[in-house]
Every structure is written in C-alpha cells, then in structure tokens.
Amino acid sequence: MQDFFELIVSGFASGCLYSLMGLSFLLVMRPTGVVNFAVGQYAMLGGFAAVAVMTTILIPPIALPYVPGLLVVLALMALLGAAVEWIAVKPLVDRGAPPVASMLSLLGVLIVLLEVGARFGGTEALPTEPPFGFRRVEFGPFAGTPQSLFTIAVTLVIFAAVWLFFERTLWGRAFEAVSLDRRAAQLMGVNLRLVTVSAFASSAVVAGLVGVLISGTTGAYYQVGMALTVQGFTALVVGGVGRVDGALLGGVLLGLLEALVMRYLPVSSSMTLAVPLVVLLAFLVLRPHGLLANRGGH
Template identity: 50%
Template sequence: MNDFLELVVGATASGCVYGLVALGYLLITRPTGIINFAVGEWAMVAAFGAYVLLSRFELPYALGMALVLVFMFALGWLTERLTVRPLLNKGAPPLAPILVLLGMLVVFRESVSIGFGPDPQPVPPSFGFGRLELGPIAGSYQSFFIIALTALVFVAAWYFFERTLAGKSFEAVAIDRRAAALMGINLGRVTSLSFAAGAVVAGLAGMLVAPNVSAHYLMGMPLAIQGFTALVIGGVGRVEGALLGGLILAFAEQFTVRYAPVPPGLAMGVPLLLLIVFLLARPTGLLRAREARA
C-alpha cells in the first residue's frame, strides 16, 4: 500500500509538470490561435538557466528561480516580437507562425547543444534529496514542492482569467479578436504578453523537473509532446483542463510502466496513444471552453 501511495505522489508530481507545460500552450493558443511547439524547448532553456545559476554560481534557490523566470519572460516576449509579430502584421496565413516557431524550436535546441554540449547537467532540488512522510503518504521533497507550487500557479491563473480585467481582455480576444479590437483591446500587447506568460510557465516546468531528469538539450521534445497531449485531454479552452489532462496522462504513464506487462520503452508511447484517442473520440477535450457550454 505504501508503495502504491508513493507511486501516486510521483505520478501527481509528473502530472503537475505536464499540466504546467500544457498551461504554457494554453496561454498562447487561447488568445492567438497559434500552437507553439517550442514550449518544450523553453522548458529546456530554463532548466539550463537553473543549472548555470544554481549549480555553477550557487545562487540562493529563490533568487535563481526568479532570475530564470525573468529571463524566460523576456525570451517569450522577444520570440513574439521578432518572429510572430511581423507575420501577423503582413497578414500571413495561420500556418506561417506555427512553422516559424518550429524553426525557433531548432534554434533553441541547437544553441543550447553548442553552448553546453550533449552531456546532462545536474540541477539541485529546492529542498535537497530527502523524503517527506505524511502518515502513509511519502515522496521526495521535490515532488511535494512541485505539487504545491503548481497548485499556486493554477490558482493564480484561474484568478487572473476569472477575476481580473486584464484576464477578461485575454478571454475577449480568445472569443473574437475583431470584436475585442473594436472594444479597444490592444491585440499586439495581448499577443506579446501571452507569449511571455507561456514562456514563464513552461520555464517553471523545466526548472521543477530538471532536478529529477537533469538538464539535457533533448529534454524539450518529450515535454512538448506530453504537454500538448495533456492540453488535448483536458480541453484547450479551460485553465483547469490543462492540469486535469496532465494528471490523467501522468497516471496513465506511471501505472503502465509499473503494472502493465509491456517493456518500459513501449510505455513511452502512452502520450501519443492518448493523443490519437482523444483527437478521434473527443477533440474538444474533457472540459469544453466556457463559451461552448450551454
């Protein structure tokens, strides 16, 4: 029983990471309609930022995290301004920004590979490598830290969209960009902030998972697939759907690896299998967008 509960804690922590990556997708996709597959590479860049500041320079953990997140905000903002904005201003077809961002995916990955080499780099966990036991529930300090911090992020994201005027402007752009522009909402500012916020959330996911898997230049693509699958499962239109999809995906992965009579390598295909199933059976995800509900 204790082993099962520890597996639940580990799966919940993994699901939180997937949910954060999915939220990074959602923050960009909802107001812009652009699917940014470079979100996984943003998580990878942040993981290496954590390696530099926390391992090499040994900064305090909170300060190092804050500096990396500020850098990710700037990186997301610049990515939109330099690659996406010119295409939108020229009236390029919807596929053009997606293709450009796929090119940026390669740029981010190869830049890190050249700068840091192919070897994994260690990132220290926030509270060390110890274990926390709460009665029958046990897990690593990092797992509980991931769960707690993710809960705070999703509560903050929900509050932003549901209770703030700025969040309402994001929702208005998501529902009808032309009507939002006629109401005086600055579409360019919303687009820039959506990319910056997506980069921050994806970067946070990268920093949280890095102590468990190390910072590696190839870590971005699996996170991109897992995050996108989580978004499809939960529903593109709901903040809480990103977390729900991440948890469902992580539990499916962890329980397949632990209990299913298949080689661990085949369990890596669980996200792709779930992605195909949901795209065919329920493309809107488990939770529909609010404007789609009766």
C-alpha cells in the first residue's frame, strides 16, 4: 500500500511536468493563436543549460549553486523565447500570414534547436545528481523524493501565479483581450508587440524550467523534446484546450495514468511511451474539447 502511495506521488510529479509543458503551449496559443511545437526543445535546452551552469560537465569553469543557476537558465530561456519570436514569427505576423505559416516556421526552429542541443550536450544522456539528495520524505501515508515534492510545489505555485495573472491583473486582461480580438485590443491601447514577445518569452521560461526539473531526476538528454511536446499537448487536449486549469488537470491525470500503467500492466517499459499517444488520439477522436469543456470555457 505504501508502494502505491509512493507511486501516486511520483506520478503526480511527472504529471506536473506535463502540465507545465501544456502551460508553455498555452501561453503562446492564447494571445497569438500560434501552436509552437518547439516547446519540447526549449525543455531539452533548459536541461542542458542547467547541467552546463550548475555542474562542471559541459562548461567546467562554471558551477553555480541551484538557485542562482536556475535563475541564469530561466533568463537565458526568456532571451531564447523572445529571439525565436523575433526571428521566426514576427516577420510572418507583419506580413499578415495565417497562423499555420508560423506553425511551420516554428517546425524549422524546432529542428535547429534539436540539432543545436545535440551538438552542445551530446547524444548521450548526461547523468546529474539530484539537487536535493537521495533522501526520502514521508508525510502520512505518502512518501516521495525531495525532487518530486519540489516539482509539485513549484508547479502549483506557477499555476496559481498564472491564474492570478490572467484573472486579477491588468496585464493579464491585456493578454485575454488580445486572445479575443487582436485588432480591437490594439485599438484599446494594448501593446501587441509587448504581449506577443512576453508570451513567447514566458512560454520558453516555463518549458525551460521543466527541462531543469527533469535534469535533476533522469538527467539531460537531447531526445526528450518530442516526447515532452506530445505529453504537454496531450495534457492540454485532455483538460480542454485554451484553459489554464485544464492544462493542470490534464497533465496530472496523464502522469498518474502513465505511472499506473508502468507499474501494474504487464507491458514492456517502451510501451509506456504509447500511453500519451493513445490518450491523445482517443481524446481527439472522442472528446476533442477535453474534460472541462462543458463547464463554461470558450
């Protein structure tokens, strides 16, 4: 039974990572309508950046402690996100091209980032030490690694902050207005450029954070990107596309399902890779508006 509760905690923690990936999609989708499949590569690069900045692997002279290291990585990710927007999206939006053109150009970016990551970090998984040690924390029937608990706490804080941002701040309202009607928002005095750049930058920051968190458990690996893209998008589709709370719910459910399948179903470990794929296809075909669709939404 204790084993089961530990499984729940670790499944919840990996589900949180999928929720964050979903959020990364959402931060760009809501105000711009663009679907950026390169977010998984942001996470991959975030992981390598964490290894580079916090350990003596990759860049030996630099080995910052966790918190300053994390801040440096996230700052780099913000710059990367803004640069991607400026190079691959802005010229298309200026020309009035449809969102699908941005999606395709971001697929080009995806490959560039993937290759850059593979050159920079190598094609072997880089093992890293968990930043909070190998201890085991118990609370009631539940137990988990400090890394799991840290991941869950960070995710909940971020989702609370994003929710407050959209619901309670003027800036969040500006994002909402842009998502509803770009022209009208501009006429109301919303700075479209600023909203778009911050959307892309914050999306990269959130995905980069996922990479940092993953590097603390399974290490940094150049091929995690596409899997995370699928898992994050699945989280969105399960919860209900366009909804912040949907991304959280969908990601956590997916993480728990993966953990349970891996533990209790007699399938090879490679087949757990199929879980998000099957869930994604099932939802797209049977319930394309997700679980939360009937409770208001758009």
